[in-house]
Structures are given as C-alpha cells and as structure tokens.
Amino acid sequence: RGAIDAWSGRSLSAEEAARARTIRELKALAASPAVASAGPNYRLAASAVPNDPFYPLQWHYPAIQLPAAWDITRGERAGSPVVVAVVDTGVLTSHPDLAGQLVAGFDFVSDAARALDGDGIDADATDPGDRDFGGASSWHGTHVAGTIAAATDNGSGVAGVAGGARVMPIRVLGRGGGTAFDILQGVRYAAGLDNVSSQTPDQPADIINLSLGGPAFVPQMQDAITQARAAGVIVVAAAGNEASSQTSFPAGYDGVISVSAVDIGNARSDFSNFGATIDVAAPGGSGSAGDVNADGYPDNILSTHADDTGGDGQPAFGFLNGTSMAAPHVAGVLALMRAVNADITPAQVDTLLAAGQLTDDLGIAGRDDEFGHGLINAYKAVVAARDLAGGGALPPVLAAQPGRFDFGSGSAARTLRLENQGGGVLDISAVTASDDWIVVSGGNTVNGALEFQVSVDRRDLPGGAYGGRLTITSNVGSHIVPVTMLVAGAELPSDVGRVYFLLLDPETGLSVAQADAAASSGRYDFRFNGVEAGEYLLVAGSDLDNDDFICGPGESCGAWPVASAPDVLTVGADGIGGLSMSIGSGGALRGSALTAAAQRGYPLLSKPAGGAAR
Structure with a gap:
C-alpha cells in the first residue's frame, strides 16, 4: 500500500516511500549512542567532460x-543563439573546429x-593572415574565437567555453595592428549601432570581446560602449600585457569588464597588467615555457589556430598566452549566463560580479x-544567472x-x-x-543614498604629503576609500x-599636439x-x-590660464605666443571640456627621450 505525505496529503510513489523509510532509519541510527555517525550514501555522477x-x-x-557549468548548459539557447562578437x-x-560556429561578420580594416x-x-x-611574425601570422582572432x-x-x-x-x-586588425576608427566601427556594428558600413547584423551580439588595447582614451569609443550597454550588450576586454598598472583601453572604459590573466597556479601571470580598473581574472597562461602539470606542453592556452609558414593558412591548434586569451574565457562564461537567462543585463552582471557571485576570490580579501x-567561476556564474531568471533577487x-579623495592643497569639504x-x-554600520x-x-x-562630508584638518601638521583612508x-564587507593631501610648507620644487x-x-578632449621641456631656472619654455x-x-x-598619462595622483599639473578654471584659447593663422601658466599638484583637472581625463589624467601622444617637438 502506498504511503501518504503528511504535509500535502499526496500519495507517494514506491520510490519516494522507500526514500522516506531510508531517511527515517538513518535518523534512528544517528540518534543511537552506539553509532558514531550516519548519513545518506549519495549517488554522484561525473561532471560533463567533452570528447x-x-x-x-x-x-x-x-x-x-x-x-x-556544462552540466547545466553548453551555451545553447532556444529561438536564437547567444552571439559573441570577436573584434579582432x-x-x-575554414577551420573545421569552427564549422557551424560562426554567424555573418564584417571586415572594417579600411587601409x-x-x-x-x-x-x-x-x-x-x-583572416588572410597578418604576416606580423617573421612571415608567419598571429591568427589571433581564430585563437580567441575557439576559446x-x-x-x-x-x-x-x-573544446570551447560555450560551444553552443x-x-x-569582426575584423579590425591587420598587419601592424589596427586604427581606433576601424575598431570603433567594429564595436558599433557588433552592437547593432550605426557605423561607416551603413549595415547592421540581423542579430546584434549579446557579448563583445575585445582582446586588444592601447594607451589612448578615445571619447567616441566610450560613447559607443555606453550605447552598446544601453542596448543590452556586455563588453569584455583584455587588461593588457605590459606587466604594469598602466590602464589599457578599451579595458579602461566605463562599462567594460576588464580581465587580467592568471597562470596555472592561479598567480597573476607575469605579463598581466593590474590596477584599479581590473574587474576579474581568468586563465591567460605564463610568460615562460614551464610545464607545471607535466603534460608535455607549455602551460599556456590551447585553442584553434592556423599555420601559414608554407603559404596559405592551414587549420591548426596552438598554445598562446596573454590577457587576450584570458578575456575570451570570461566572454564565454557570459555566453553561458545569457543561455540560461536571456534577459540578464550588463548592470546585473556588474552587480553579481561586485558581490562575488561569479568568482572565487584570489589575493587579498575582496576586490584587489x-x-x-x-577568478571567474563558470559554475557559480551560470547558477547566479539561472537563479536571477527564476525570480531570485540581486545581492x-x-x-x-x-572612489578616492585627493585634496592637494585645498581645504573645501567634499561629499x-x-x-x-x-x-x-x-546596512552601513560605520565610516x-x-x-x-x-x-x-x-x-x-x-x-x-547616504552622504557624508569629508574634509581635512592641517593644524599642527608639518609640511609634507599625507595619505590615509576611509x-x-x-x-557586505568593508570598502576602502583612499585620501591624500598636501600641507603648506611642502611646496613643489621649481624643478x-x-x-x-x-x-x-575642447569638444572631444583628445590630444592633438604635444611638447615637452626640462626646467631652466625654475621655468619651462x-x-x-x-x-x-x-x-x-x-x-x-x-x-x-611613467604610465604615459600626465596629471595623475601626486603628479604636477596645470592648465591655461589657471588650473581651477581652464579656458579655451584661440590660435590664429599666425599662431600665438606669450602664454604663461603655473603648475601645481593635485592630479587631473575638472571641467566640462576635460571629462576624458576625469579618472586617469591626460594620455600622452608619445614620450620623447628629451626635448622633441618643443
């Protein structure tokens, strides 16, 4: 005779009744003083492993x-596929491991x-090959696409991260790289925005991967990324391979998920950039030829590749390293998330990421x-996206x-x-x-929002530069806001x-000309x-x-006519002369025409060894 569920009154199946009896017997055993412990002997299955x-x-x-994560989804989505644009x-x-994996794209290399x-x-x-490596080509985009x-x-x-x-x-890089204009057009096309081709894809990308970068901030690219996010597109970019804190763009733009690289031991890869703009880490390999796991191959990232040393590119597979290889791991995981939650927004992804629901913490506790x-965790990410689709709440x-206060020599309270x-x-308990x-x-x-007034008190302090924190x-844990200031008496030297x-x-904030000078009797000509x-x-x-940006925190900075009120100067056909300005400390300037430098300072066009273009 079947059993009855006492809570619902529903009849239990034979299997459910047997399970209930087992649980009752386990509880009885666990309560016996003669039994050290008792619990279910669960039946487990291996996680999905591709062939x-x-x-x-x-x-x-x-x-x-x-x-x-693959036990839940391989990236397939009913109705329309999840599309990841590889702007590269x-x-x-013709690569056989990419057969059936591509949708129509576009070539924006204009030269x-x-x-x-x-x-x-x-x-x-x-990709016809770029011939950038002594006659051989990088096949960079092919490698990224395969990951x-x-x-x-x-x-x-x-295997790919999201084979479904x-x-x-989107081709924007050729021999020697690519131009900011071509890359901008590729991003706009992928997001379904107007572009120089006058065409848009039938289905815009869900995710854009940008495994490329450089030091220049381009306001038009920031605008395109902002528009792409508003259209629901998630943008991912490589943090850069200079092993420095220098911000690389597009990874440094607002709204972009910036990806650093880790090696097989989950340490930061020796080439990977770092700094305040890093959002997440992913495997990118090592700069060395080490083989920690003793599989006979370097501990780098294996993916689809090609070989054109004998002529035309032939399908192959290859190991590469770089943050360029780390970024597509994150883009692929985001594709898995979109597969289980087609409506997840870029802002929701940002929230889940900041809450630690997509990652395993590395380094110091919290964000660093x-x-x-x-480190991106595909399983946690898919579960978080699925739970959100099922009505779960964001944390x-x-x-x-x-994010920081740099008072310089000023005293005005700030919010x-x-x-x-x-x-x-x-619940904020203390500041x-x-x-x-x-x-x-x-x-x-x-x-x-909760607002506090922050000011500095220089009384009885000797001259110097000071740093502290809030x-x-x-x-949800602790958050640090750095605070810096200067005390009178620690004036900048004349040199x-x-x-x-x-x-x-003044309209775009882009640098159009550069000069440099050394001090002479306290003056710079x-x-x-x-x-x-x-x-x-x-x-x-x-x-x-040496991050190729001037006016960063702690660096001297000035503007014409004065730093506190930068103004437009008009250059006539015969030029202009006799300008003078003061240089002080305090980092990047502020003003409606200077928004491009709101966080980093101003990017240099180049850095001459001395005196060039003076």
Missing part, C-alpha cells in the same frame, strides 16, 4: 569550474595595405588590483563615489556618497578614518622633472610646431609613474 581529443590539454577549463584579426573561417586582402571594408571577415565557442563534443580538436554559442567575427573580484552591493547598486538591503586629520561628518540620506563597514604640454580638442588655427585647451603636467 574532444585535445581537451585534456586545456587545463584552463577545469580551473574555472567549466565541467560543472578576423577568423580562419588596403594593412588589410592584406586586396580591398577595404567588406562583409568578409576571413569562446569551438565546436565541442564533436570528437575532434579542442556562436561567434560573430591584481585579480579584481577574483546588495556597496558603491562609493568618489562621499554611499549607495546600494544591487538588490536586497545594504571610520585612519588618521585624525581626516574629518568625517554627516550621514544624511539624500535621494536614497573604511566603510557594512553587511619637478620633465613636464609635458598637451593641446586638447615650450613651443608647438605645425598647429592649425582653431580653439584648444592647454594642459601641462609630469608623468612621475
């Missing part, structure tokens, strides 16, 4: 818990000499400048604006704004200062090292040559940390 023959060499997939060198479209395919922009994103979505479980080649997704190849919020996330950019309830000279007051609620304690002078376009008539902003500053 691709080279998968055992892809150590980087188990490192981010992909097999467990194009793809070897025929750079393109090496005999024409300008067109609808063929096939994201190589055909998986097909008994051939390698599709890649939209090497790993961001930690609370503490956001502090600004610290704390708010919950996630869901649930954020404490590390030093007595940092003064915090207030704590009033304004438009749903610690914000909440139910602050080499100073760089930049003319900026400078001259721009070949400047066209027009309106410009003039800024100057040092680059003490």
